[in-house]
Amino acid sequence: xxxxxxxxxxxxxxxxxxxxxxxxxxxxxxxxxxxxxxxxxxxxxxxxxxxxxxxxxxxxxxxxxxxxxxxxxxxxxxxxxxxxxxxxxxxxxxxxxxxxxxxxxxxxxxxxxxxxxxxxxxxxxxxxxxxxxxxxxxxxxxxxxxxxxxxxxxxxxxxxxxxxxxxxxxxxxxxxxxxxxxxxxxxxxxxxxxxxxxxxxxxxxxxxxxxxxxxxxxxxxxxxxxxxxxxxxxxxxxxxxxxxxxxxxxxxxxxxxxxxxxxxxxxxxxxxxxxxxxxxxxxxxxxxxxxxxxxxxxxxxxxxxxxxxxxxxxxxxxxxxxxxxxxxxxx
Amino acid sequence: xxxxxxxxxxxxxxxxxxxxxxxxxxxxxxxxxxxxxxxxxxxxxxxxxxxxxxxxxxxxxxxxxxxxxxxxxxxxxxxxxxxxxxxxxxxxxxxxxxxxxxxxxxxxxxxxxxxxxxxxxxxxxxxxxxxxxxxxxxxxxxxxxxxxxxxxxxxxxxxxxxxxxxxxxxxxxxxxxxxxxxxxxxxxxxxxxxxxxxxxxxxxxxxxxxxxxxxxxxxxxxxxxxxxxxxxxxxxxxxxxxxxxxxxxxxxxxxxxxxxxxxxxxxxxxxxxxxxxxxxxxxxxxxxxxxxxxxxxxxxxxxxxxxxxxxxxxxxxxxxxxxxxxxxx
Numbered sequence: 001x002x003x004x005x006x007x008x009x010x011x012x013x014x015x016x017x018x019x020x021x022x023x024x025x026x027x028x029x030x031x032x033x034x035x036x037x038x039x040x041x042x043x044x045x046x047x048x049x050x051x052x053x054x055x056x057x058x059x060x061x062x063x064x065x066x067x068x069x070x071x072x073x074x075x076x077x078x079x080x081x082x083x084x085x086x087x088x089x090x091x092x093x094x095x096x097x098x099x100x101x102x103x104x105x106x107x108x109x110x111x112x113x114x115x116x117x118x119x120x121x122x123x124x125x126x127x128x129x130x131x132x133x134x135x136x137x138x139x140x141x142x143x144x145x146x147x148x149x150x151x152x153x154x155x156x157x158x159x160x161x162x163x164x165x166x167x168x169x170x171x172x173x174x175x176x177x178x179x180x181x182x183x184x185x186x187x188x189x190x191x192x193x194x195x196x197x198x199x200x201x202x203x204x205x206x207x208x209x210x211x212x213x214x215x216x217x218x219x220x221x222x223x224x225x226x227x228x229x230x231x232x233x234x235x236x237x238x239x240x241x242x243x244x245x246x247x248x249x250x251x252x253x254x255x256x257x258x259x260x261x262x263x264x265x266x267x268x269x270x271x272x273x274x275x276x277x278x279x280x281x282x283x284x285x286x287x288x289x290x291x292x293x294x295x296x297x298x299x300x301x302x303x304x305x306x307x308x309x310x311x312x313x314x315x316x317x318x319x320x321x322x323x324x325x326x327x328x329x330x331x
Numbered sequence: 332x333x334x335x336x337x338x339x340x341x342x343x344x345x346x347x348x349x350x351x352x353x354x355x356x357x358x359x360x361x362x363x364x365x366x367x368x369x370x371x372x373x374x375x376x377x378x379x380x381x382x383x384x385x386x387x388x389x390x391x392x393x394x395x396x397x398x399x400x401x402x403x404x405x406x407x408x409x410x411x412x413x414x415x416x417x418x419x420x421x422x423x424x425x426x427x428x429x430x431x432x433x434x435x436x437x438x439x440x441x442x443x444x445x446x447x448x449x450x451x452x453x454x455x456x457x458x459x460x461x462x463x464x465x466x467x468x469x470x471x472x473x474x475x476x477x478x479x480x481x482x483x484x485x486x487x488x489x490x491x492x493x494x495x496x497x498x499x500x501x502x503x504x505x506x507x508x509x510x511x512x513x514x515x516x517x518x519x520x521x522x523x524x525x526x527x528x529x530x531x532x533x534x535x536x537x538x539x540x541x542x543x544x545x546x547x548x549x550x551x552x553x554x555x556x557x558x559x560x561x562x563x564x565x566x567x568x569x570x571x572x573x574x575x576x577x578x579x580x581x582x583x584x585x586x587x588x589x590x591x592x593x594x595x596x597x598x599x600x601x602x603x604x605x606x607x608x609x610x611x612x613x614x615x616x617x618x619x620x621x622x623x624x625x626x627x628x629x630x631x632x633x634x635x636x637x638x639x640x641x642x643x644x645x646x647x648x649x650x651x652x653x654x655x656x657x658x659x660x
Contacts, residue, residue: 011351054349108486223462237363238364
């Protein structure tokens, strides 16, 4: 990762000041999260998060798999102490699915039961609405009562799926947006740009609004699919470089301790060989998560690169393909 | 300057102020993050990017050019040809200095590549944008089906009007699960693109899984019959039984061929398009020539997609949607 010599005041996001944060000899800052791997920040990443917060725009993270796109959002939420709402986008995800869902079938069933029984099993429309992550991030107060008045007829409070303390601003992660249908980014433009959307199923329709400094949105893409230019223009764009050996070793040292650094470095170098070979063959590159898996296996099973089991572990955890492993002399 | 640029300049100024940015490197980085590449270039151009000694830089007006060598006698050297030349009186010839050897000395020290090294030459680069190749081929492989989840809104709307639909309305969806039949033009016109065909077939196999890929070869047009790569016999083309899409990799008879009859005639292609429509097949094609060279009569029937770096996912989706609705119509 490029070590940038930047001079700025991290007014909105400063992981350096975080308790437990450590700056390594390359100027990168590692912030550990309990139960998770430490995230190693470059100054470019810190700058990008600050710019996104200063301009109230989504941060579009681009880069190949394993460059730390997904874990960045969780770590930023942890550092900021904000709620965290992650969602993995799929080919079937629609923009509305990220705001609210409406259980029309259940309402239809209740309506029929009500008609037959003559009793009031049909509840108010709010009862059939399920707030989704953008609603929770924008306005959790209205999301709890599904857009209706507290204690409305037959409406049970919704459960906030967010991670972190309530009544704080929110970090939203829309992961792998290029897996979605091509129209999805454009469908999200207005909601992300204006921090506002209207729930049309409510009677009357209700507009959900967030103040601009309440939400920080991360969107990740691995470049498989082009994103609309209008969408990209409204985002802060940060391209994360492929992991370097030093970057991987920094993460591993935080996760497993410095006493195993020679092993961390040896496997990081091997990972780089495998990633380069995968790129040449136009195949998926092994990621940082798989590197950490390999280290965890090595540590718990007392295996290193000289062990007879190493090649099998490498094949199973890092290479994951039937064809032969690239030779070591590629290094 | 557009209003959008003004908005982003406001973002830039706000960021520079809020973050106390004073260094030009940090400012450039913020411009790049805001997609203000043009401004980034302006700033960059004000700083020296090449540190050359002053004596290396010669004003253009003071430059001297070597005299062009005598033009060999040929048809192109006649005055008439020079006058007709689109570049006026300029002729480009090899510059020879008196006494300079025609063959550089270093050429004699080059050893030919070993046969084994030559055998490992890299595969051709993708004709499609490599970053979008998967999405583009995914779009070309998908067919439109109405077997998605229940279209509840449609159903409720119908019930609210007191009507009962004859069948449950379903959401339309694009799917690759029905597989793909790929018809590969094996004629002489496609010979320069053999490597590209193999690359596409490899990517499609990885995308769809090989058991969902039905590869057939033809020459001229599929109406002359198809064969599989492992069988020599030619059989009449049959539409895919799975109801999946058909993708044709072809030059549409654009390239010259010897004999000329090896090229598929427009009439044959139109007959094929008719057969596909009759069979209810979603038909699309990938053509390694620009749209202005496609036979006009085929552009609306074979739904060609340019096999080109400038082809976008949106373009593929638009063309494939037209192919799907053509099939349904």
